[in-house]
Amino acid sequence: MTVASQPPASGHELAPEGRIVIDNLTKVFGQQRAVDQLSFTVEPGSVTGFLGPNGAGKTTTLRMLLGLIAPTSGVATINGVSYHELPLPLQTVGAALEASSFHPAHTGRQHLQIYAAAAGLPSRRADEVLDIVGLSGAATKKTKGYSMGMRQRLGLAATLLGDPRVLILDEPANGLDPEGIRWLRGFFRHLASEGRTVLVSSHQLAEIQEVADRAVILNRGRLVRAGTLAELSRGTSTAIVRGPDLAPLQQALAGAGFTGSTDPDGSMRVRADELTHIGHLAFINNVELHELSLEAFDLEKLFFTLTEGAHQGQQFDGVDTRAAASGGQHPGASTGDLR
Numbered sequence: 346m347t348v349a350s351q352p353p354a355s356g357h358e359l360a361p362e363g364r365i366v367i368d369n370l371t372k373v374f375g376q377q378r379a380v381d382q383l384s385f386t387v388e389p390g391s392v393t394g395f396l397g398p399n400g401a402g403k404t405t406t407l408r409m410l411l412g413l414i415a416p417t418s419g420v421a422t423i424n425g426v427s428y429h430e431l432p433l434p435l436q437t438v439g440a441a442l443e444a445s446s447f448h449p450a451h452t453g454r455q456h457l458q459i460y461a462a463a464a465g466l467p468s469r470r471a472d473e474v475l476d477i478v479g480l481s482g483a484a485t486k487k488t489k490g491y492s493m494g495m496r497q498r499l500g501l502a503a504t505l506l507g508d509p510r511v512l513i514l515d516e517p518a519n520g521l522d523p524e525g526i527r528w529l530r531g532f533f534r535h536l537a538s539e540g541r542t543v544l545v546s547s548h549q550l551a552e553i554q555e556v557a558d559r560a561v562i563l564n565r566g567r568l569v570r571a572g573t574l575a576e577l578s579r580g581t582s583t584a585i586v587r588g589p590d591l592a593p594l595q596q597a598l599a600g601a602g603f604t605g606s607t608d609p610d611g612s613m614r615v616r617a618d619e620l621t622h623i624g625h626l627a628f629i630n631n632v633e634l635h636e637l638s639l640e641a642f643d644l645e646k647l648f649f650t651l652t653e654g655a656h657q658g659q660q661f662d663g664v665d666t667r668a669a670a671s672g673g674q675h676p677g678a679s680t681g682d683l684r
């Protein structure tokens with residue numbers, strides 16, 4: 346598959362092709378601020394997870410981006426213009442916002458041919474996109490006999506019909522088994538390596554960690570954090586410290602500006618990207634350690650830390666971890682906020 350060459354939009358030649366810009370976007374439904382002064386950028390050549398719990402405002406944001414509803418204020422652009430101003434929208438953006446429904450008596454090929462015809466695309470595109478998603482073997486099979494994984498692939502195939510530079514997909518990993526997730530990861534990477542923009546919304550954070558290299562995290566309509574997964578993990582890693590008497594170390598850590606909490610079993614969880622400083626403080630304070638380890642990065646845990654402060658342990662320095670996560674610093678920490 347090759348990247349579609351798009352003519353630059355007249356008057357917007359400077360806007361990088363495939364870039365999505367959400368700028369101060371707000372949507373109010375009655376008393377509800379579904380999306381609240383949201384700003385972030387999605388760059389081409391990457392897979393970006395658009396993450397948030399149910400009701401965070403993901404779908405509302407994507408609907409505004411795709412021109413399906415009007416913002417209360419702010420703008421959402423693709424290639425520097427709103428969706429309605431795109432000269433070739435279907436060849437620029439492929440989107441699947443809700444779980445695709447298929448006519449059960451149609452074959453996969455027929456389903457795609459209908460979409461291709463509606464978009465003014467040649468019928469042969471149906472077979473080309475079936476091939477791209479690995480469904481050629483099921484082209485003549487009725488969709489009622491498709492597995493969940495095959496349905497997901499068929500939905501993806503439909504978004505690829507116009508060979509778009511930008512892909513916007515809602516929960517594409519839903520219902521996929523580990524093999525399906527592995528395939529999806531390779532597929533997204535391939536699309537991104539061709540220079541496409543892949544924006545994938547999900548509340549399944551563990552799955553997104555497998556497929557995305559960047560993430561935009563949303564909660565209650567507002568941006569919580571945006572960056573590469575590596576950047577997001579920096580400054581939010583947790584060191585686990587165990588020992589028979591950690592009180593002197595806890596005091597030393599708080600004095601050195603570390604934040605964290607103590608668990609009921611006496612162990613400590615300390616915000617840190619590496620262990621040298623903590624190990625040194627333990628050494629100079631004569632504190633016996635039974636464990637000093639870094640917890641593996643887990644997007645799901647990060648998300649709950651950022652949005653709810655899910656860890657229930659007692660804060661040992663009085664600093665709310667959410668404050669630290671949204672800009673506070675401790676030695677070796679980075680906010681990871683790219684905006």
Ligand SMILES: Nc1ncnc2c1ncn2[C@@H]1O[C@H](COP(=O)(O)OP(=O)(O)OP(=O)(O)O)[C@@H](O)[C@H]1O
Pocket residue numbers: 374377378379397398399400401402403404405406548
């Ligand atoms: N047309 C509407 N009228 C009134 N309220 C709405 C409308 N659409 C969305 N909302 C509200 O806006 C908030 C954000 O909803 P949205 O569907 O964008 O969230 P989401 O992050 O996509 O959630 P989910 O993962 O459940 O799809 C919710 O509180 C929802 O009830």
